[in-house]
Amino acid sequence: MNVSNFLRLPTYLHAAVLFGGLALGLLLPSPGHAMVVNTLPAGVTVSPLPFAAVRSTTDSNTDIGSQNPANVESKLESAAWFNTPLTFVGGGACGTSPAFANGCTAFDNGGGPANKGGSSTFEANVFGIHYGNNFIAVLYSDLVSTFEINGLRNGVSNIYAFTTVTAVPLPAAIWLFGTAMLALLGITRRRRMSAA
Numbered sequence: 001m002n003v004s005n006f007l008r009l010p011t012y013l014h015a016a017v018l019f020g021g022l023a024l025g026l027l028l029p030s031p032g033h034a035m036v037v038n039t040l041p042a043g044v045t046v047s048p049l050p051f052a053a054v055r056s057t058t059d060s061n062t063d064i065g066s067q068n069p070a071n072v073e074s075k076l077e078s079a080a081w082f083n084t085p086l087t088f089v090g091g092g093a094c095g096t097s098p099a100f101a102n103g104c105t106a107f108d109n110g111g112g113p114a115n116k117g118g119s120s121t122f123e124a125n126v127f128g129i130h131y132g133n134n135f136i137a138v139l140y141s142d143l144v145s146t147f148e149i150n151g152l153r154n155g156v157s158n159i160y161a162f163t164t165v166t167a168v169p170l171p172a173a174i175w176l177f178g179t180a181m182l183a184l185l186g187i188t189r190r191r192r193m194s195a196a
Contacts (some may be wrong), residue, residue, distance in 0.1 A: 036080045044151040052066040053139040060135035084167040089124045106156035118156030119148040
């Protein structure tokens with residue numbers, strides 16, 4: 001539609017066209033911005049299986065930003081990632097296999113750019129992997145004691161380990177104990193009142 005035809009439209013249609021374009025611009029990702037997706041990249045494998053959820057992005061500098069553990073934790077807690085509170089267990093810049101640093105090691109299985117990986121020795125249920133300009137985070141339902149990822153096209157630089165924060169429910173015995181204490185207080189009070 002050219003400008004002269006647009007100007008001939010009634011005013012309410014001008015607003016509809018402008019607001020529709022604005023809404024579409026907000027819904028579509030901006031060019032160069034990677035979307036966080038719930039899938040492992042093709043050829044990438046993790047161990048152990050099964051995992052509960054996975055998120056990956058091809059632009060960690062935009063989607064994660066600083067590789068400071070507190071910043072990574074904050075990003076992974078967001079709605080775009082796992083939308084749950086996390087506690088940092090450990091990790092950071094990995095050693096080169098066979099050496100470990102910060103509880104993790106990075107290795108190259110040979111065979112070209114799609115055969116790199118890393119492992120972590122922390123007991124956790126969320127692992128965040130920074131490799132090249134990419135980032136993957138894997139969530140497990142339960143704690144796992146070892147984690148490994150393979151098939152990456154760039155070398156692993158950092159692996160971060162987190163646990164999900166869950167409220168610990170009070171055992172039923174606490175509620176029964178509380179009820180019994182209130183009953184005893186009530187009986188003691190009645191005895192005092194009847195003695196007076």
